[in-house]
């Protein structure tokens with residue numbers, strides 16, 4: 001008898017749970033008419049909040065401020081949510097068509113139930129996300145990447161020139177520094193060393209910007225290279241005019257202590273046209289450039305002009321040896337001596353020492369070295 005009673009109670013419980021479940025399911029369907037417009041309104045609010053925050057982040061990035069990771073995560077979650085909610089709303093006319101009996105029943109109950117449940121869940125998620133998005137600040141107040149470290153190889157015999165340039169950089173009276181010298185003497189190598197040195201120095205500038213100028217000098221090309229460094233990366237910026245870009249670059253740099261490194265100038269670069277504020281004692285900023293000719297240094301009104309010299313005999317031999325390799329140099333007792341004569345004929349020019357050194361790396365016959373000396377006379 002006891003057993004029979006417990007089986008009955010168990011069965012009633014089962015029925016009750018089943019009923020509650022059916023009512024719950026039906027509830028999702030019945031409420032669809034109310035929840036859908038509520039979801040649309042919530043989506044609108046989320047979109048507006050996302051747009052406002054994205055705008056703040058864009059402005060912060062333009063000012064070289066790094067957005068908080070939490071803010072970026074919030075934005076990316078918002079993006080996913082918006083896409084999901086839009087999909088649900090897009091599906092809604094089809095789902096509403098399934099409803100009948102005053103919207104409390106459906107021709108496809110399972111599908112309407114699932115849809116209703118998803119709508120309620122989405123609404124809850126959006127409301128939670130909107131309430132989590134009340135950030136007081138979207139970015140920290142420090143530069144995102146003040147120096148982009150460039151690939152470098154350990155140069156030979158450049159230490160004293162680096163020191164000389166650095167001495168000018170710390171001198172607050174010097175704003176523009178011109179580095180000049182023969183093609184292949186190591187100007188770009190030197191500028192790279194200077195660029196990378198900024199990443200380890202305590203006397204931090206707000207931003208260090210590198211731009212290659214080259215023979216086909218073009219204001220817009222320089223602006224695009226510089227713009228990428230200071231947060232102007234979007235296509236809408238790229239479609240702006242040269243004047244507008246100059247205003248934007250100027251707007252960012254005028255409040256910064258900046259270093260602009262321009263490599264390989266063949267003629268005067270008009271700083272105003274590019275949007276580079278003139279370095280001065282007041283702004284503490286620097287412009288360092290390389291050029292082959294001393295005249296360009298004059299045209300740029302550089303008060304400091306530093307000549308990049310060829311390597312002395314000892315350093316030239318070091319660089320040449322590195323490129324030829326010991327195996328070849330020791331392959332015959334006469335080769336070392338002949339190799340020193342070849343190195344001397346390169347006149348201390350790193351580019352020549354490297355190119356000829358590499359070409360001779362496989363020459364193990366004495367006659368080939370003698371021939372090289374003859375050719376270089």
Ligand SMILES: Nc1ncnc2c1ncn2[C@@H]1O[C@H](COP(=O)(O)OP(=O)(O)OP(=O)(O)O)[C@@H](O)[C@H]1O
Nearest residue numbers: 155156157158182183184185186187188189350351
């Ligand atoms: N001091 C050095 N030690 C080792 N390699 C060097 C040194 N200086 C220059 N080089 C090498 O010589 C080559 C030419 O150097 P770099 O490009 O710096 O010359 P450049 O003066 O900028 O020439 P250009 O006027 O043509 O731009 C590069 O391969 C570079 O790595």
Ligand SMILES: [Mg+2]
Nearest residue numbers: 187188189264
């Ligand atoms: Mg160069």
